[in-house]
Amino acid sequence: MKEEELIKELENVDLPEIKLENHRVRLKAALLAGRFNKEGTFMDTVKTQSAGLFDIVFAPQPAWKVAATTVVAILALFGAFISIPQTSAIIKSTLFPEGSRQISGPQLTAEEQNKATVILKADPSVKELLSQGAVIDKILPIQVTAETLDPQTGTTRLVQETWAQAWLVRGSQDWGIQIDLVKGRIISITPSAGN
Amino acid sequence: MMNPDQENVLVEKAKSDPQAFGSLFDAHYPEILRYALRRTADVQAAQDITSEVFSKALIGIGKFRWQGIPFAAWLYRIANNETADYYKHGKIQQISLEQVPEYGLGSSPAAEEELINAESELKRHQQYLALHEKIVKLDNKYQEIISLRFFQDKQINEISQILGKPEGTVKSLLHRGLEQLKVFME
Numbered sequence: 001m002k003e004e005e006l007i008k009e010l011e012n013v014d015l016p017e018i019k020l021e022n023h024r025v026r027l028k029a030a031l032l033a034g035r036f037n038k039e040g041t042f043m044d045t046v047k048t049q050s051a052g053l054f055d056i057v058f059a060p061q062p063a064w065k066v067a068a069t070t071v072v073a074i075l076a077l078f079g080a081f082i083s084i085p086q087t088s089a090i091i092k093s094t095l096f097p098e099g100s101r102q103i104s105g106p107q108l109t110a111e112e113q114n115k116a117t118v119i120l121k122a123d124p125s126v127k128e129l130l131s132q133g134a135v136i137d138k139i140l141p142i143q144v145t146a147e148t149l150d151p152q153t154g155t156t157r158l159v160q161e162t163w164a165q166a167w168l169v170r171g172s173q174d175w176g177i178q179i180d181l182v183k184g185r186i187i188s189i190t191p192s193a194g195n
Numbered sequence: 196m197m198n199p200d201q202e203n204v205l206v207e208k209a210k211s212d213p214q215a216f217g218s219l220f221d222a223h224y225p226e227i228l229r230y231a232l233r234r235t236a237d238v239q240a241a242q243d244i245t246s247e248v249f250s251k252a253l254i255g256i257g258k259f260r261w262q263g264i265p266f267a268a269w270l271y272r273i274a275n276n277e278t279a280d281y282y283k284h285g286k287i288q289q290i291s292l293e294q295v296p297e298y299g300l301g302s303s304p305a306a307e308e309e310l311i312n313a314e315s316e317l318k319r320h321q322q323y324l325a326l327h328e329k330i331v332k333l334d335n336k337y338q339e340i341i342s343l344r345f346f347q348d349k350q351i352n353e354i355s356q357i358l359g360k361p362e363g364t365v366k367s368l369l370h371r372g373l374e375q376l377k378v379f380m381e
Contacts, residue, residue, distance in 0.1 A: 001377050003370075009326070010345035016320045018232060019225070022309040023242050028220050031253050032213045165254070176255050188280070190251050190273060192258050 108141045108164060116164040116179050123186045126168065126177065134170035141165075142178070163187075197222065203261045210257050219266065220249055226347075227270055233346040234278045234338065236327040238313040244277045251277075264356040271343070271357040279335050329379040337372030344369060 108116065116139045120126050130136075142163040164179040178187040197205065208215035227248050232241035251273050259269065318324075330338055343349040343357060351369075355362045 001380055003373055003377065006373055006377050006380065007345075010341070013323050013326055013345075014320055015323055015346055016232060016236075016317050017229070018238065018313045018316055020228060020238075020242060020309055020313060022303075022306045023245075024224050024228075026306065027224075027246055027249060028217060031220065031249055032217055174258065176251070176258070178254075188247070188251065188276075190255055190276060192255060192260070 108139060108162070112141070112162060112164065112181055113139055115181055115184070116166060119179050119181070119184055119186060120166055120177065123189075125189055126186070129168050129170065129175065132170065134168040134173075134175070137167040137169040137174070139164050139166040139179075199263075199265065202266055206256070206259060206261065206266050210259075216253060216256065219252075223267055223270055224249070226267065227274055230271065230274055230342070230347055231278065232317070233323075233327075234274075234342050235281060236317065236324055238310055238317055240281055242310070244274060244281060247277045248273045268353075268356045272359070275339050275357075278339075282331070282335065329376060332379050333372060333375055336368060337375060340365065340369050341372050341376065 117136065120136060120139075121130070142165050144161045144163050161180075161182050163181055166177040166179060168175045168177065174192050176188075176190045176192065179185075180187050202219075205215050205218060209219050224245065228241060228245045231244040231248070232238065235241055235244065248270055252270060255273075259266075330341060333341070339358065340354060343354045344351075349357070351362050351365050354365045354369075358365065360368070
């Protein structure tokens with residue numbers, strides 16, 4: 001078969017075009033309900049990895065706190081610009097230590113943190129990234145509600161589980177990793193768009 | 196269809212505004228589902244992959260940085276990763292809607308009927324299914340490119356953006372993929 005014939009076949013094949021409206025509606029509702037609920041989710045408490053000074057992502061802060069933080073940040077920047085390099089470095093390292101993140105909200109226990117780290121380091125894909133210079137940046141909790149089926153009775157019940165969301169960073173690249181702490185496995189490794 | 200600047204604004208808004216994320220979802224859901232279906236030839240898998248793509252997009256959107264490539268290209272990348280996992284592990288090891296009723300939704304008769312109808316519709320496309328059987332024998336990188344090029348009608352520059360590879364590389368991979376597919380077709 002010539003390549004032209006194969007290309008023609010590929011271009012002309014009648015492709016399935018299936019709509020799943022019920023799935024679309026359910027998925028959309030599920031995503032928006034889970035992400036933007038009033039109690040706040042994991043993502044509500046995390047500052048992004050942006051190096052920008054004012055990147056406080058969707059944390060429900062009182063307006064006065066945001067304003068005060070902004071003022072402090074502006075003053076810190078100004079001081080950094082006009083002061084001697086050593087003082088500038090001291091100011092910057094005090095207020096915004098490199099690599100630190102200001103995090104509010106629930107945290108993993110020490111045991112959960114350790115467990116997440118062990119699971120991370122045991123995964124072959126993570127090992128490969130770490131061997132290529134990636135570092136574990138932070139590990140934060142995710143609260144997951146799952147439905148379990150009792151095989152004996154056929155009934156289902158909801159259970160709350162704490163999972164973990166970790167980030168690996170290598171230069172300007174990063175990967176988000178979901179960890180099932182209950183089953184002790186990595187669920188997914190997602191590179192960010194900048195990778 | 197949104198222009199890139201409009202989409203960029205919407206993406207930034209979606210980091211904190213549910214309506215904005217909902218708009219992004221509405222804009223991209225059909226295409227991602229279509230891609231997942233044409234990669235797997237399995238309606239259930241396509242549903243699960245699509246669910247995971249948007250779930251991960253929601254989690255990761257706070258870190259998304261506009262770098263001149265379309266938001267859809269990022270979604271395709273996630274879809275490629277999920278599809279690769281699907282073929283690697285033989286199933287989706289992720290959370291499906293049925294397993295996460297924190298969202299208050301589980302399976303329903305309507306959902307099941309929709310699935311059954313979709314599967315029946317899929318079976319009507321025998322030529323595509325026969326092609327798909329051959330395509331899945333290829334290495335994942337060739338499957339991605341062939342599907343994007345011929346099943347999603349993406350141009351080389353768009354595939355380059357999605358895969359994060361130079362256009363020359365994309366062309367080479369496409370050519371090599373077609374060469375291998377020819378062998379399987381004979």
